[in-house]
Every structure is written in structure tokens, then in C-alpha cells.
Amino acid sequence: MKKIYLFTVVFLLVVSCNKDKLNIEAPSDDVNSAEQVALNPDDVSGGILIENAINKTGNAPSPSGTIAFNLDETTESAFQKNGFDITFNAPDNYAGAYIQLEYEDGTMAKDYWDAPKVVNVFSKSANTKNKGVFIQKRNKLNQDQEILIDIDFEDSVPAGTFCYFICIYDTNGNISQPTEVCVEVESWGGNSNIVGTWNFVKEVDNDETITVGTMDCEDSTVYCNNNTNLVVENAYCWTIASIPLTFNEDGTYSYTSNAKSRDIDYQLSQENCEAFFEEEKEDKYFSKGKWAYDEEEEILTLVEFEYTETYNDMTESVTRENGELLYNGKTSVSSNDLIISLDGELDGDGTVYEYKIYFGK
Numbered sequence: 001m002k003k004i005y006l007f008t009v010v011f012l013l014v015v016s017c018n019k020d021k022l023n024i025e026a027p028s029d030d031v032n033s034a035e036q037v038a039l040n041p042d043d044v045s046g047g048i049l050i051e052n053a054i055n056k057t058g059n060a061p062s063p064s065g066t067i068a069f070n071l072d073e074t075t076e077s078a079f080q081k082n083g084f085d086i087t088f089n090a091p092d093n094y095a096g097a098y099i100q101l102e103y104e105d106g107t108m109a110k111d112y113w114d115a116p117k118v119v120n121v122f123s124k125s126a127n128t129k130n131k132g133v134f135i136q137k138r139n140k141l142n143q144d145q146e147i148l149i150d151i152d153f154e155d156s157v158p159a160g161t162f163c164y165f166i167c168i169y170d171t172n173g174n175i176s177q178p179t180e181v182c183v184e185v186e187s188w189g190g191n192s193n194i195v196g197t198w199n200f201v202k203e204v205d206n207d208e209t210i211t212v213g214t215m216d217c218e219d220s221t222v223y224c225n226n227n228t229n230l231v232v233e234n235a236y237c238w239t240i241a242s243i244p245l246t247f248n249e250d251g252t253y254s255y256t257s258n259a260k261s262r263d264i265d266y267q268l269s270q271e272n273c274e275a276f277f278e279e280e281k282e283d284k285y286f287s288k289g290k291w292a293y294d295e296e297e298e299i300l301t302l303v304e305f306e307y308t309e310t311y312n313d314m315t316e317s318v319t320r321e322n323g324e325l326l327y328n329g330k331t332s333v334s335s336n337d338l339i340i341s342l343d344g345e346l347d348g349d350g351t352v353y354e355y356k357i358y359f360g361k
Contacts, residue, residue, distance in 0.1 A: 039160040041101035041109040047154035053115040060098035060112040065174030082323035083152040093170040152322040159187040188251025190293030198359035200243035224273035235264040257285040300331035
């Protein structure tokens with residue numbers, strides 16, 4: 001789905017630029033057609049939501065002083081309602097960012113966003129194992145960016161393209177040179193081969209293969225009250241019974257992760273310095289949201305808008321107004337196989353982590 005456009009940027013005295021017109025190719029279908037529409041920057045700016053940010057009339061302040069700033073990516077995808085994230089490294093005295101959208105002729109939107117620094121938490125809460133294979137493994141991948149600006153959209157922002165400038169400023173009042181970023185807001189849905197119900201077959205975790213119905217366990221060390229240590233094999237075990245994953249033509253998805261877990265009773269084991277286990281529990285996680293597929297790069301995106309979780313005999317249902325990015329990564333699809341890849345680089349020593357999830361019909 002995604003088309004990437006490169007621009008030559010010439011910075012003026014204010015935060016603006018002249019750039020080549022979008023060279024939009026003729027779309028091949030309705031999904032691609034919607035994504036290639038150049039959106040009105042003022043309309044998009046009015047439909048943006050940024051936590052703790054202030055929308056101000058006029059042009060963003062001009063660059064001043066010396067402050068290093070650059071983005072690794074100057075093109076990115078966004079999703080309706082869920083929006084997109086801006087991530088980058090910044091100096092220790094980073095204080096915030098200015099964001100302003102731009103028209104194709106180089107003029108700026110009538111207002112800009114002042115987004116002060118906020119404390120960001122990257123890792124998802126992991127108080128259960130059975131949120132499905134997506135969340136369970138995704139947190140292993142490298143997420144070491146220092147700064148994250150979470151941008152959501154109102155319902156008024158449709159699929160299409162727009163560009164914005166971003167500058168950062170520090171506590172001394174220095175403002176960086178602006179960087180231009182162009183965004184494609186994806187349409188929901190995509191590859192018709194994905195539509196239908198897929199069933200979990202196996203996961204390949206580096207050299208370990210775990211099939212549906214197979215128990216997956218982790219060892220643990222108990223630090224006993226008598227100041228000795230107890231190494232417990234198979235202390236935490238989890239078995240996936242089934243994960244039916246359904247993609248609908250209207251761009252919605254749903255899946256239910258059905259699993260069983262058996263965990264060590266840590267407190268009782270600690271008191272007696274002997275392994276005691278809790279009773280086996282049935283865990284269920286139901287997720288519902290929207291999906292998009294980028295055929296050119298084979299990227300599948302799942303944005304979760306609601307879930308119901310049953311764990312430890314407790315049920316919790318949550319609705320996310322702007323959705324939460326559940327998965328965004330390499331996915332290959334054929335008539336009978338859907339393979340999700342979560343390969344990446346681990347934090348720390350740079351070890352490459354290989355993980356794949358296999359679904360079949």
C-alpha cells in the first residue's frame with residue numbers, strides 16, 4: 001500500500017520549505033487510491049491529539065542556537081484514529097518539540113503544536129502471559145529511543161498523505177533546524193488473500209519450535225527465607241490451545257488466544273525452600289480492532305481497539321478510543337500460510353533475535 005516520496009528541502013527564515021509536488025501514480029484499487037490523496041494540512045492539524053501539547057496560531061519559532069537533532073526516518077505510516085509515533089534521540093536538556101504541517105506549495109498550516117517533554121514508558125504492561133503471541137514476544141525487541149511523541153487522530157482524519165516539520169528545543173532556549181517528515185495514513189484492510197480465519201500452528205523462537213498444544217516452560221530461582229537459593233525447573237509453563245485469527249474485508253480483525261498456565265507458588269516455595277505450584281489455570285484473551293497490509297513491503301499492522309482478558313479467575317474488558325498498536329511487522333501470506341516475523345536486535349549485546357509465528361487455514 002505505501003508509496004514513498006522524497007523531497008528536496010530548502011529552509012526559509014521561518015520554519016517552512018519549497019518542495020517538489022507529490023508525484024502520485026495512478027492507484028490500482030480503492031484502498032491505494034484513498035491513501036494517495038493529499039490531505040489538507042489545516043484539517044489534519046485540527047484533528048491531531050498530542051498529550052500535554054498546546055496548539056498555537058502562527059509559525060513555529062525560527063531555529064536559534066546550536067542543538068543537534070536528526071530523525072532516522074523521514075517517511076512513515078500512520079493509522080486512522082491510532083495516528084503514529086515520532087521517536088528520536090535527544091540531548092539531556094531536551095525540553096520539547098514544535099510540529100507544523102505544510103501545504104504542497106511550501107506554505108505552512110495556520111497553526112503549530114508545542115509538545116513539551118513528557119515521561120514515556122515504552123514497554124507494554126506484562127502482568128499476564130496470555131495476551132497472545134504478538135505482545136508476548138514483541139517486548140523482547142529493541143526499543144531504546146529516548147524520546148517518543150505519541151500522536152493520535154480524531155475521526156476527521158482519513159486515509160491520505162501529508163507532510164510536517166519538526167524542531168526540538170532545549171532548556172536553554174535553543175531551537176534546532178527543522179526536519180521534514182512525510183506521512184501516509186493507511187487505509188484499513190488491503191490484501192484480499194489475508195481475509196478469512198487463520199489458526200495458530202507453531203512459533204519458532206530462535207532454534208526452538210513450539211507447536212499448538214505444546215507446553216512451553218521457563219526455569220526460575222527462588223530466593224528462600226533461609227538465605228539459600230532454590231533452582232526450579234519448569235517453574236512457569238504456558239500452553240497455547242488455540243488462536244483463531246480472523247481478518248474481515250471491512251478492515252476489522254478479531255482473535256482469541258486460548259491457553260493454559262501453571263506457575264510456581266513463589267511465596268510458599270520461598271517459605272519452605274521447596275517447589276510448590278499453583279493449580280493449572282485457563283487463560284483467555286480476546287482482541288478486536290483494525291488491520292492494514294502494505295503489499296509492497298509485506299507489513300501487517302494490527303491496531304487493537306478493545307480486548308477482554310480472563311486471567312487468574314478475573315475478567316477485564318477495556319476499550320481504547322484511539323487504539324493501541326498491537327503489531328506492525330513483516331508478514332508473508334499465501335493461500336494456506338500466514339507467517340509473522342518478529343526478528344530484530346535485542347537490547348544490550350546486539351544479539352539478533354529470530355522469532356516467527358505460523359498460522360494456517
